[in-house]
Amino acid sequence: MKNRIRELRETRQMSQEELAGKLGVSRQTVNAIENDKYDPMLPLAFKIARVFGKTVEEVFTPDKRR
């Protein structure tokens, strides 16, 4: 799955640490999701979308290569 988390976070001048704090996860988890190394489960995906005021589909898109 591809995502726009880094772009959305940087637009809001938010650090990975700050985003991790809002989501209740570690900075390593935010980093892994941003780098497409880990796809979050649905509750976390909804939480991420809510933080940025977007829908899940606006933040995450299917990766056609997989």
Place this chain on the structure above:
Amino acid sequence: MDTTRISPVGRRGLAAAVLFVATFFAARMILSIEGADMPLRILAALIPVAPFAWLLTAIVARLKAMDELEQRIQLEALGIAFPVTMVILMTLGLLELAVPLPPEDLSYRHVWALLPMLYFIGLALARSRYR
């Protein structure tokens, strides 16, 4: 060590681990005494179980507090350590049937240490995947 940076669950785990190691070595010391009474020997052998059970509750509490990626990393670490330990144990068991193995070198009493060792290797491998 600055213990104020360790979470309450971490402090509980650390205390339980220290207590377990202390009781384990105390048990080993008592069991090495020649002529110690049988009830004392049995008690010494069983005492480390209590702090280990306490340690286990701290480990479970720590696992529950982890985020989903860290839980997945722990699962992958165990997914490596557990089957590899099983294969080693099975191979040693078969080898033991084939040839007499030196009990002091390859005894099952020493093999238990493989699981935590392989768990830490698995943990390092799993963490590197998500870095």
